[in-house]
Amino acid sequence: MPTVVQGVIARSKGNPVELVDVTIPDPGPNDVVVNVQACGVCHTDLSYRDGNINDEYPFLLGHEAAGVIETVGDNVTKVEVGDFVVLNWRAVCGACRACRRGRPWYCFNTFNASKPMTLADGTALTPALGIGAFAEKTLVHEGQCTKVDASADPAVVGLLGCGVMAGFGAAVNTGHVSRGDSVAVIGCGGVGDAAIAGARLAGASTIIAVDRDASKLEWALDLGATHTVDASKEDTVEAVQALTGGFGADVVIDAVGRPETWKQAFYARDLAGTVVLVGVPSPDMTLEMPLIDLFSRGGSLKSSWYGDCLPDRDIPVLVDLYQQGRLPLEKFVTERIGLGDVEAAFETMHKGTVLRSVVVQ
Structure with missing residues (x-):
């Protein structure tokens, strides 16, 4: 059954974001529903809001995220319900010209969820970088999930989904x-x-x-x-x-x-x-x-x-280095905020007083 959750959207260029109801459909064969535990506020989200990426409004913002797999599609093999994952926007296809040449970090055909998340009236949302994680739950392709140690702090390791890895x-x-x-x-x-x-x-x-x-x-x-x-x-x-x-x-x-x-x-x-x-x-x-x-x-x-990374290769290594005390990822988390505080976090970003504001749930 589809699920209704709270999510943060940009409805039109340059206007403040809104906290609204978002419908999460049942996952397609290779999709998963992720219960989002934390998501960093990245400058790319602000760029989406301000129309500097494209004009495919409304956007469901948020992409530097970590959470727990809640539901999986019938053909999912990479992850299981209950896995703790960091989300990424480079789910390599393995078949494009970059992948065939052994350069999958340049993959030109990365996977995304097969179904759109929508507003209550059925309007399809464009998820930021194919993720859309300023929400209580989100729908992504299984390839966008990298399983990591469940003891890691979601607010910290979620930042590997974009800015820190970049x-x-x-x-x-x-x-x-x-x-x-x-x-x-x-x-x-x-x-x-x-x-x-x-x-x-x-x-x-x-x-x-x-x-x-x-x-x-x-x-x-x-x-x-x-x-x-x-x-x-x-x-x-x-x-x-x-x-x-x-x-x-x-x-x-x-x-x-x-x-x-x-x-x-x-x-x-x-x-x-x-x-x-x-x-x-x-x-x-x-x-x-x-x-x-x-x-x-x-x-x-x-x-x-994206730092020319391979998420499944690099994210677990960096999580391990963080947990060993060799990579101080925790220092990037300046403040922890709620879903309703994203617009204020954009203003804080403009002032340059944070490394990262992180939405935690």
């Missing part, structure tokens, strides 16, 4: 940071600080945090940065070069995603160094640079999608 993977999977590397991270919100934590775990010797907010730089130090640059007072490129023997960093990660920060990342790297773009630009942003600079400096210019 930043960590940008350093480790995309940037290939290794022992002794110098790393600079531009933008020290949740994604940037996760990149810093990843670089520290990978053994980087110099980790430079760059931001314009003094409190964010303090968070970055707490998560593993060895040096900070206040971009409101110093030239980012000159400061990074000064901290790396005049050469620039081996890997520079742009966790902001603006033309000016990408240029800073480009010129702040060492010759033949690596730039990783993990901050998401808006569709109207453009970049103009001398082509000779791209040629003469060599190296790698990369974009990182």
Whole structure:
């Protein structure tokens, strides 16, 4: 039988979110219903609300989530009722050209639930990143569920569903940071600080945090940065070069995603160094640079999608590292809120006073 739950939707562009009744249908053959225990408030949800992703309103927001499997479809084999899972938006298909080439982290045909969740009047909802977890329950494909240790804190490990994994993977999977590397991270919100934590775990010797907010730089130090640059007072490129023997960093990660920060990342790297773009630009942003600079400096210019992760490979490992005390994921949870507090959390996000607000139920 379909179930009616409370969920947070964005009904139209730029307007405040609403807490409404949401109908969860019975799962299709490969779908599961998840009882959501926690879901982080990510900037991507704000982008959905403000129409910066697409215009397929109304959206059921929320995607950085963890919970317990409540119901499964007839053909589900990956998980069982009662399993504690982290939700992800990369349920690899195994058959597309990326998967066939052994690069499933670029999968072009990820799975989602076979049925829509709806409003009370039958209007179909578009779930954020195919998940829609600002709700008491949600419907997803079994491939969007990664089983992890049930003793882990849902509010903490749920963040691996997007932002923390994106930043960590940008350093480790995309940037290939290794022992002794110098790393600079531009933008020290949740994604940037996760990149810093990843670089520290990978053994980087110099980790430079760059931001314009003094409190964010303090968070970055707490998560593993060895040096900070206040971009409101110093030239980012000159400061990074000064901290790396005049050469620039081996890997520079742009966790902001603006033309000016990408240029800073480009010129702040060492010759033949690596730039990783993990901050998401808006569709109207453009970049103009001398082509000779791209040629003469060599190296790698990369974009990182969801930290180039494989959820079933990477999420359990990071949960284990967290439980061993080697990866301080708990430091990313600034506050725990209720479903009715999401709009206020967006305002808090704008003020830059949190790493993550997390809805807990």
